[in-house]
Structures are given as C-alpha cells and as structure tokens.
Amino acid sequence: MVLLLVVDLDPDLAALRPLGAFFALRTVGETPGTARPALPTLAQVYENRASDVYGNSMTFRVEKVARALRAPEPRIAASIAHQGLAARLWSVALGCAVLYGRIPDLSPRRLHWDPDASAPDDLWLDAVEPLPGDAETIADVVLHGHLEPLTAALRAEYRLAxxxxxxxxxxxxxxxxxxxxxxxxxxxxxxxxxAALLAHPLLEGTLESTTGRRRSCCLYYRLPEGGVCGDCCFTRAPRSSPRGTSG
Incomplete structure (x- = not known):
C-alpha cells in the first residue's frame, strides 16, 4: 500500500517546474496582478468556437504543425498535435497527483491555450482550485473533460481512426x-x-500489457524525416500505405 502525502497546491504550482516543460503549468497566480491571457480556452477549441486571435484554433495548430514537420497529409499533423496536447494534460495531472496528492481543476473552461506556441503546448490555468488526486478524478478531468471532446473534434475534421x-x-x-x-x-x-488509468475502458487494450507497445500507429513514420516511435506497433517503418488508411 502506498501512503499518499497531501499538501496544499501553491498558486504557481512550483513543484512541477523541476520536472521539465511538459509538466510545468503557467498560472495567473505566478505574478501578482497578472491578467488572464487573451488566449482561447480549451472549451472554445473543443466546441469549435472561433477565437479573436486565431480563428479556428485547432485548425491553426494543425496547420502550424504540418508546416513545421512538412507533413504530406493534414491528418498526420492532426495526430501529432493531438498527442502533444494529451501529453501536456497527462503530465500536469500526474505530476500534481504524485507531488501534491491533489490536482488543480483543469476543466477546459479554465485552461487557456496558445495554438501558435512551440512544443510543448503552452497552457495557462486561470485559477488553482484543488481536486482529489485519485485515478477516478484524473480520468474525469483528463479523459472525459478533455480527450473525449478533443478526439471527437479531430475525428470529425480529419477522419482519424x-x-x-x-x-x-x-x-x-x-x-x-x-x-x-x-x-x-x-x-x-x-x-x-x-495502471489504474490505463485500465479505464477508453484506454484498455490500447497498449500491449507485457511490452507497453501500442496497438495502433500515430502516423509519425509518414513524415519526410519520420521513423518509428519507441512504443510503435511497427518495429520498422512500413512502406507507404494508400491514402485514407489509419496506420
């Protein structure tokens, strides 16, 4: 049995910073008097609402990734953009859960996102409100709150499997x-x-239980300079598949 230490979440989530850029989260509380950034919330992004700065923020992000990686198909860039944002959300939630014993409320309406930033995705949290740091809460916040609507939006727009x-x-x-x-x-x-999160019905079976390798491919190998990822279902890049297959 693992004993869990629970400590208060500080306004700038300082314990995350030494973990690296994927884990650190900017908050409005970092600097006294900091105003909420004029960036779209992730709620706006998932609901396909236009922002004042970027228009359709997800389209803007996918096109930026496509240009940077010279992706031959938009859906390849969409897959990579999706995985990048998912990595940021998991990193923040897991980092807080294990270091504080709690997580902040990371609801899409609270998280602001800059689709024009470089990787890792630039996120701002408008207030630090504590929630329990258990797997059920993390699943509610990250899987149901973010990744379900994000998956639906990208599947509809880019026909990703x-x-x-x-x-x-x-x-x-x-x-x-x-x-x-x-x-x-x-x-x-x-x-x-x-382990508890990977056993969730939405994620169960997506990775091989013994090796941790994926049962699907993120399409990274189709980039001009791409190859296979460390957990790819392929051990080497396959030949180019006909357009429209999921990989």
Missing amino acids: TGLLWGNAASALAGAARQLGHRPDVSARVRDLS
Whole structure:
C-alpha cells in the first residue's frame, strides 16, 4: 500500500517546474496582478468556437504543425498535435497527483491555450482550485473533460481512426508516467495511478500489457524525416500505405 502525502497546491504550482516543460503549468497566480491571457480556452477549441486571435484554433495548430514537420497529409499533423496536447494534460495531472496528492481543476473552461506556441503546448490555468488526486478524478478531468471532446473534434475534421487517437492518449500517459517514474520517492504512486488509468475502458487494450507497445500507429513514420516511435506497433517503418488508411 502506498501512503499518499497531501499538501496544499501553491498558486504557481512550483513543484512541477523541476520536472521539465511538459509538466510545468503557467498560472495567473505566478505574478501578482497578472491578467488572464487573451488566449482561447480549451472549451472554445473543443466546441469549435472561433477565437479573436486565431480563428479556428485547432485548425491553426494543425496547420502550424504540418508546416513545421512538412507533413504530406493534414491528418498526420492532426495526430501529432493531438498527442502533444494529451501529453501536456497527462503530465500536469500526474505530476500534481504524485507531488501534491491533489490536482488543480483543469476543466477546459479554465485552461487557456496558445495554438501558435512551440512544443510543448503552452497552457495557462486561470485559477488553482484543488481536486482529489485519485485515478477516478484524473480520468474525469483528463479523459472525459478533455480527450473525449478533443478526439471527437479531430475525428470529425480529419477522419482519424478512433483507435489511433486513443492509442495516442495511452502512449502520452505512459510517457508521462515513465518520466515521473525516474523519481524514487514517487515511482510507486506513479505506477499505481498509471495502471489504474490505463485500465479505464477508453484506454484498455490500447497498449500491449507485457511490452507497453501500442496497438495502433500515430502516423509519425509518414513524415519526410519520420521513423518509428519507441512504443510503435511497427518495429520498422512500413512502406507507404494508400491514402485514407489509419496506420
């Protein structure tokens, strides 16, 4: 049994910063008097509402990723953009859960996102309101609050396979857990949380239980300079598939 230390969430979530850029989260409380950034909330993004700055923010992001990686198809860039945002959300939630014993309310209406930023995705939280740090709460916040509407939006716009997108989500979760697991003081807690989350019906079976390899492909190998990822279902990049297959 892993004993869980619960401490108050500080206004700038300072304990996340040493973990690296995927885990650190900017908050309005970082600097006294900081105004809420003029960026779309993720709620606006998922609901396909135009922002004053970027118009359709998800389209803007996918096109930016496509240009940067010279993606031959928009859906390849959409898959990579999806996995990048999923990795940020999992990293913040898991990092807070194991370091504080709680997570902040990461509701889409509270998180602001800059689709024009470089990787990792730039997120701002408008207020730090604590929630329990258990797997059920994390699933409600990240899986149901974010990844379900994000998956639906990208599937509708770019015709990405559902299995590919949930494979992205599981891969991003496993990656965040591996990074956190390097810390001996929290490794057992990380292992328990990630195992419980990967057993969720939306993620169950997306990774092989013994190897952790995906059962789907994120399409990264189709980039001009692409190859296979460390957890790819392929051991080497296959030949180009006909347009429209999911990989």
